[in-house]
Amino acid sequence: MTYVLPEKLKDLNPYDPVTEDFRIHLDANESFCEVPENIRQEILNAVSNVAFNRYPDPYARKLCEKAGAYYHVDPKLLTAGNGSDELISLVVPYFLDEGDTMLVAVPDFSMYWFYAPFHKIKVESLQKENSMKTSAEEILQRAKEKNAKLLIFSNPCNPTSLGIGRDDIIKIIEGTDALVIVDEAYMEFENENNSVLNEVENYDNLIVLKTCSKAFGMAAIRLGIAVTNEKLTGILHAIKAPYNVNSVTQAIGCVLFSHPEYLASCIDALKASRDELYQAVKAMEDKKTEIETVYETSTNFIFMKVKRAKEVFEALKQRGISIRFMNGYLRVTAGTKAENKEVMEALWELIQ
Numbered sequence: 001m002t003y004v005l006p007e008k009l010k011d012l013n014p015y016d017p018v019t020e021d022f023r024i025h026l027d028a029n030e031s032f033c034e035v036p037e038n039i040r041q042e043i044l045n046a047v048s049n050v051a052f053n054r055y056p057d058p059y060a061r062k063l064c065e066k067a068g069a070y071y072h073v074d075p076k077l078l079t080a081g082n083g084s085d086e087l088i089s090l091v092v093p094y095f096l097d098e099g100d101t102m103l104v105a106v107p108d109f110s111m112y113w114f115y116a117p118f119h120k121i122k123v124e125s126l127q128k129e130n131s132m133k134t135s136a137e138e139i140l141q142r143a144k145e146k147n148a149k150l151l152i153f154s155n156p157c158n159p160t161s162l163g164i165g166r167d168d169i170i171k172i173i174e175g176t177d178a179l180v181i182v183d184e185a186y187m188e189f190e191n192e193n194n195s196v197l198n199e200v201e202n203y204d205n206l207i208v209l210k211t212c213s214k215a216f217g218m219a220a221i222r223l224g225i226a227v228t229n230e231k232l233t234g235i236l237h238a239i240k241a242p243y244n245v246n247s248v249t250q251a252i253g254c255v256l257f258s259h260p261e262y263l264a265s266c267i268d269a270l271k272a273s274r275d276e277l278y279q280a281v282k283a284m285e286d287k288k289t290e291i292e293t294v295y296e297t298s299t300n301f302i303f304m305k306v307k308r309a310k311e312v313f314e315a316l317k318q319r320g321i322s323i324r325f326m327n328g329y330l331r332v333t334a335g336t337k338a339e340n341k342e343v344m345e346a347l348w349e350l351i352q
Contacts, residue, residue, distance in 0.1 A: 008117055008118050015110070015111065015114065020317075020322070022317070022320050022321060022322040023320035023321065024320060024321045024322065024335065024339050024342060024343065025322050025333075026301075026321065026322065026323050026332050026333040026334075026335050026339060026343060027322040027323050027324045027331075027333065028219070028324075028333065029158065029186075029214055029299070029300055029301050029331075029333045030213070030214070030217070030219050030333065031214065031215065031216070031217030031219075031266060031270060031300070032217075032269075032270075032273070032334075032335050032336045032339070033217040033265075033266045033269055033270070034217075035217070036262065039255065039256075039259055039262060042255045042258075043251075043252050043255050046251040046252065046254065046255050047248055047251055047252065049251070050247045050248055050251055051247070052247070054247075055242075055243045055247075056243050056245060056246050056247040056250055057247075057250065058242045058243050058244075059080075059237060060080035060245050060250050060253075061075070062250065062254050063080055063245070063250045063253045063254050063257075064076075064078040064079075064080060064225075066253065066254045066256075066257035066258055067080075067210075067225055067253070067257050069257070070257045070260055070263075071197060071210065071227070072198070073197060073198070073200070073227055074201075076230060076233065077200060077201070077227055077228060077229065077230060077233050078225055078226070078227055078233070079225065079226040079227075079228075079233055079236040079237060079240065080223065080224070080225055080244075080245045080250070080253075081223075081224045081225070081226065081240065081244060081245065082222045082223075082224070082244060082245060082249075083211065083213065083222040083223065083224040084183060084185060084209045084210075084211050084224035084226075085111055085224070086224065086240075086244065087209060087224055087225075087226045087236070088111055088112060088115070088152075088181075088183075088209075089115050090236065090239055090240055091150075091179075091181060091207065091226075091236075092112075092113075092115045092116055092119070092121065092150070093115055093118070093119040093121070094235075094239045095149075095150065095179055095235075096119070096121050096149055096150055097149075098119060098120040098121070099120060099121075099122070100121055100122065100149045100150070101121070101122040101123070101124050101146050101147060101148045101149060101150075102116060102121060102122070102123055102124070102148060102149065102150040102151070102152060103124045103125075103126060103139070103142060103143050103146060103148040103150070103151045103152075103178075104123060104124075104125055104126070104152060104153065105125075105126040105127075105128055105134050105139060105153055106125045106126070106127055106128065107128065107132075107157075107159055107160060107326070108153055108154055108157055108158070108159075108160075109154050109158050109159075109183065112152045112153075112183075122146075124142065124146045124148060126138060126139060126142045128160070130293070132157075132160040132162055132295055132303075133162060135168070136164075136168040136169075136171040136172045136175070139151065139172055140171075140172060140175040140176060143176050143178055144176075148176075148178050149178050149179065150178055150179045150180075150181070151172065151176065151178050151179070151180045151181070152180075152181040152183070153181075153182065153183065154182075154183040154184075154185060154186065155169065155182055155183065155184060155186075155187070155190075155194070156186045156187065156189065156190050156298035156299050157299075158185065158186060158299065158301075159301075159303055159324070159326055159329070159331045160295060160303055161295050161296070161297040161298060161299045161301060161302065161303040161331075162295060162296065162297075162298060163190045163191075163194055163298040164194070165194055166193060166194045166195070166196060169182060169194070169196050170196065170199070173196070173199070173203050173205060173206050174203075176205070177205065178205065179205050179207065180203075180205055180206050180207070181207045181208075181209065182196055182206070182207070182208050182209070183208075183209040184196075184197065184208055184209060184210055185209065185210070185211045185213070185214050186214055186215075186298065186299040186300065187210075188214070188215035188216075188267045189214075189215065189267070189270065189271060189274065189297075189298055189299050189300050190298040190299075191298075195208075196208060197210075197227055200227050200228050200229055201229055201230075203229070204229060204231070204232075206228060206229070207226055207227070207228040207232060208226070208227045208228065209224060209225070209226055209227075210224065210225045210226075210227065211223070211224045211225070212224070212253065212256065214300060215263070215266060215267050215270060215300070216256060216263055216266060217266055218252070218253075218256060221248075221249045221252050221253065222249065223245065223249050223252075223253050270300045270334060271300075273300075273334040273335065273336070273337070273340060274297060274299070274300050274301070274302075274334040276334075276337070276340060277302055277332065277334045277335075277340045277344070278294075278297050278302055280340070280344045281294050281302050281304060281332075281344070281347075282294055284344070284347065284348060284351070285304075288351045288352065289352065290306055290307040290308060290351050290352045291304060291305075291306050291307075291351060292304075292305040292306065292307065293305040300333060300334050301331055301332060301333045301334060302331070302332045302334070303329060303330075303331050304329065304330055304332075305328060305329050306328075306329070306330050306351060307352075308351075308352075309325060309328050309329060309330050310325055311350075312330065312347070312350045312351060313325035313330060315346075315350050316343070316346055316347075316350070319346055321342065321343055321346060323343070
């Protein structure tokens with residue numbers, strides 16, 4: 001007897017993060033901020049008090065209290081997850097039925113539609129123009145045409161680095177009966193008045209995702225948070241695994257959200273680095289004809305269209321520098337001053 005794989009698994013390709021060891025990693029939009037010694041000591045103390053023989057709190061209540069205070073949101077509206085990825089993997093299959101359609105505006109974060117084929121969910125893509133922008137009207141029109149039951153997008157967007165204004169987000173939420181997921185992983189780098197986090201109780205079709213992996217520099221602990229109305233929060237609590245966020249992550253998260261002044265300093269440092277890198281790339285754009293477009297940025301990275309982008313990407317790897325190549329585009333995470341300087345010197349040499 002021979003086991004035969006289901007059709008949905010036969011051509012499956014895993015998500016492809018950078019796993020090679022490079023001197024400079026500017027490929028994953030991580031933070032370069034190092035946790036200061038006093039907070040690191042608090043973290044170690046918190047972890048030392050974890051009851052390792054006991055299961056974690058299934059609802060991460062202390063963590064949600066701390067995060068709720070930081071975000072100025074009622075903790076009962078929060079659901080903690082193993083990064084936003086886990087929360088996306090719950091919403092897509094559980095909030096849609098087989099044969100339903102979800103709408104994404106591309107390019108955007110690829111994990112949004114990763115889970116759809118396994119559950120026979122259709123994915124409708126709205127291709128952004130060369131400006132990498134789209135409008136609320138376009139999104140709503142396509143959603144209506146395709147009878148989409150879920151609209152999901154990042155704001156600001158990964159990888160385009162562009163944001164959508166709050167008024168347009170509200171227009172989308174109010175203009176459809178579909179569930180709307182707004183992933184605000186990079187909102188800390190944008191004008192936070194564009195956030196719709198404080199609107200979750202006003203709508204029955206809104207989920208906002210937050211993460212600790214970007215602005216807060218805690219990618220290692222894999223902590224994401226879904227914020228939504230009480231009814232949808234109850235459903236998320238029901239469908240998630242009982243002990244999905246481990247006790248160590250919960251303990252570290254509690255320490256992290258107890259230091260808003262430190263988080264603010266991280267955001268300021270990342271914004272300053274982003275602005276420095278953006279200005280350097282814009283200056284290079286004026287002198288390098290192979291750079292076709294450098295997009296404005298509301299994130300912690302720079303996105304640009306470059307001729308021979310693949311060649312430039314590979315040449316940087318040979319120099320020990322990892323950035324992201326995306327089908328004719330390059331995405332460069334803002335790093336330390338030294339990292340920004342080195343990557344810019346390399347780009348000056350490699351781009352004609």
